[in-house]
Amino acid sequence: MKHGTLTTRGDRVELRFERRLAHPPEKVWRALTDGQELAHWFPARIEGTRQSGAELRFFFAEGEPGTGKISVFDPPRVLEYTWDGDLLRWELHPEGTGCLLVFTTLPGDRANVARDATGWHFCLDNLEAAIAGNPAAGFDKERFSALNAEYAARFGLGSFPAFMLNPANRVADASLRLPGVEAYVFNGADGTQLTLCHAKSDADTGEQWRDFDEYLTVLEGRYVLSINGMEIQLDAGREFVVPRGARISGRFSAGTRTLHAFGGRGLERAGPQA
Known part of the structure; x- marks a missing residue:
C-alpha cells in the first residue's frame, strides 16, 4: 500500500x-x-x-x-x-x-x-x-x-482553519469552565449560538443544566457525554441532540474537536486571551 x-x-x-x-x-x-x-x-x-x-x-x-x-x-x-x-x-x-x-x-x-x-x-x-x-x-x-x-x-484536519480562530471569538477558560479546552463562539442573528471546542488535554466539563436545545457532533477524537446519569461514548462522526433541561456533563480526550450548536446564547465572548 x-x-x-x-x-x-x-x-x-x-x-x-x-x-x-x-x-x-x-x-x-x-x-x-x-x-x-x-x-x-x-x-x-x-x-x-x-x-x-x-x-x-x-x-x-x-x-x-x-x-x-x-x-x-x-x-x-x-x-x-x-x-x-x-x-x-x-x-x-x-x-x-x-x-x-x-x-x-x-x-x-x-x-x-x-x-x-x-x-x-x-x-x-x-x-x-x-x-x-x-x-x-x-x-x-x-x-x-x-x-x-x-x-x-x-x-481529518486536526485543527480548525485559521479563519475560524479569530482571537475576538475565543472564549476564556473561566467562562466555559473547561480548563484545557480552547473554544471559539459565534452568535447568530436569530439568537442561536455555535461553539467550536478543541481539547488540548483530557478535560471534564463538570455537571451543568442545559438551558437550550443543543446539537453536538464530534469531529475528531472521543467525547463521553453523561446525560441524566447515562453515559454515551461519541467517537468521530457521531451526533447527538441534547434536549433543553437535561442534566449533562462531558469528558474530552486530548485532541478531541467538537462542534456545539445551541438554541440560544449560553456563552458570551470573552475576547483575546494571552
Whole structure:
C-alpha cells in the first residue's frame, strides 16, 4: 500500500509510509543522501555534511532556507534528521535482492498533516521513479488536489482553519469552565449560538443544566457525554441532540474537536486571551 498512515505517538502524530523497492539498500541509500540524486525527488536542496550531529540547511528556489540536524546516520540502514521542527526518519530493511523503505515523520503542525502526506506521497513516487532510472512525474495540480482531499478524509484536519480562530471569538477558560479546552463562539442573528471546542488535554466539563436545545457532533477524537446519569461514548462522526433541561456533563480526550450548536446564547465572548 503506497498511502501513508497516521498514528499517535505521545502528544504528537506520526505519518508513516512503506514502499517495497526492487533495489538493494546501498542504491536506495545513495538516493537518500547524495545531492545529485536528491535533486530528482526531494522537495529542497540540502546542504551539510552527511554525518551524525551535522547541521543542515534546506533551500527552495524562493524564500528563506530551512534548518535541521542529522541525529542518526547509519549507512545503509537508518537516516534521521530534523527539518524546521519536523522529524524525518528513513529506514532500509533488506528483502531478497530489494529492500523495504520505511519513512516516518513527526509533523510539527498537525493541522497540515493531510497536505504533508500528499507532498511526501508525490516525493516517494518520484524517488521510486528516479531509482528505476525513469523521469519524475511533473506536478499535476488535479491529482495533487484529489490526493490531498483523500488524505484529509482519512486523517481529518486536526485543527480548525485559521479563519475560524479569530482571537475576538475565543472564549476564556473561566467562562466555559473547561480548563484545557480552547473554544471559539459565534452568535447568530436569530439568537442561536455555535461553539467550536478543541481539547488540548483530557478535560471534564463538570455537571451543568442545559438551558437550550443543543446539537453536538464530534469531529475528531472521543467525547463521553453523561446525560441524566447515562453515559454515551461519541467517537468521530457521531451526533447527538441534547434536549433543553437535561442534566449533562462531558469528558474530552486530548485532541478531541467538537462542534456545539445551541438554541440560544449560553456563552458570551470573552475576547483575546494571552
